[in-house]
Amino acid sequence: MIHFSNVTKFYEKQAALKNITFSIEKGEMVFMTGPSGAGKSTLLKIIYLSEKPDEGSVTIAEWDLSKLKESSIPFLRRNIGVVFQDFRLLDNRNVFDNVAIALRIRGMLDSEIQEWVMEILKMVNLRHKADSFPQALSGGEQQRVVIARAIVGEPTILLADEPTGNLDPDTAAGITRLFKEINARGTTVVIATHNRELYRNTGRRVLRIDGGNMVGEEIG
């Protein structure tokens, strides 16, 4: 599903990723861990095409990114749900509209959107907050809105960048359960985190990154 081959990425001559090679299979749930600044976010950005690798090749769901036309990028992105570290919620829209936007972009009809969004909000336990605005939600609730927006379009890949960053342990555990549920439906899930508790005893693959290098792999 995701294949990196000798990928290197520079930011102003400083290497953020160095010769990274790994593969993630369809339906897998993989953790990426390492200290802050290790290159986890850069790696995710390359997957959702926000950044381009300077060297090496990347294949996502059989799309070779180096051969991908710019006009095809939106269509590939629709197959990738992203839980952004900074949430990227639209402050001037309520929870319903924040989730619905992912479907409006896909050209879905209003009647279908209504049903679909409410279903997803029920799944993340936010149905009662559909009319609330992001500022009125707690950090955990905001995180769940972002997850709802990321999965509402039924992507084949779900990426999460530090999804439990500022959450208390109970809320973080709830979020992790949610990811497991999503993964159980067949979605490939990649979670970048420096929180050990998130992947401990999960039995899932953990890729270790440090200083832009892939330094190891273990089972959590």
Next chain:
Amino acid sequence: MYLLYSFRLALQSLWREKWINLLSVLTIAAGLFMITLTFFLVYNIDLATKRLPARFSVMLYLNDGLSEQETGSIIAQVKKNNAVEQAKYIAKDKALQELKGVLKNADYILEGVDENPLPASIEIKLKKEAVNIASVKKVAAEIKKIKGIAEVEYGEQFLNSLHSIKGMAKAGSLSLIIIMSAGVIFVCYSTIKIAFYRRKEEIETFKLLGATRGFIRAPFVIEGGVLGIFGGIAGAAAALAFYYVLFYKVTATIPILKILVFPLETFPALPAAGLLLGIGGAVIALGRIRFS
């Protein structure tokens, strides 16, 4: 279809910044009103020059002492020319009579003149399509070759001046229309550019969620179009007020202005022109949208 949603986004954005947008609409209206006035001017100059062929004539002065038969032959030859619509013979006596009529109280000028100094002449009217410098020159040259014609007069200088004035007015007006249209496009461009920057964060999020260029552009293009249409409507209202004041108020004081004509088709054309210029400005403002 996301068009309905794009309309909603555009209208929300227009309402959110209603005062800036109102200012843009008024500026667009002023530009379109100026274009209307320029068009009105050119239209009337064009109309005036189109009316000219009916009044335009070429005078052929004949040699003295021609017989009736020779004169008849000259008229027949003149009428053979394809550009000639009609030819009217003016005898020496008739010419003198007409001159006296024109001089009226100043007929002392002719005192002491025993012999009629005026030549017999033929006044010819040309066909509508032949009243232009090149054609008139050609006809004059052809007719001058006819034996018995002493002189051909057609007001060359007048025709040249008229042609130059018409050309200059058209070129000046066209330049003004282009400049004003560019101004209207620029107003729309700036308004949409500001709106685009204001929503930059949101647009970045849309891109990351898989929005196409069409989805991102549509609300802004609609915004540009709406600004243009409203500018056009306001411009048309101003033009209507101008029309009312000119044709109902000013002509009461200066009746000669009644000869002016206001093309009424301009009113519905203004919102359409505004729409096109608005969309044009928005498209330029958005430029190429990049995804990576």
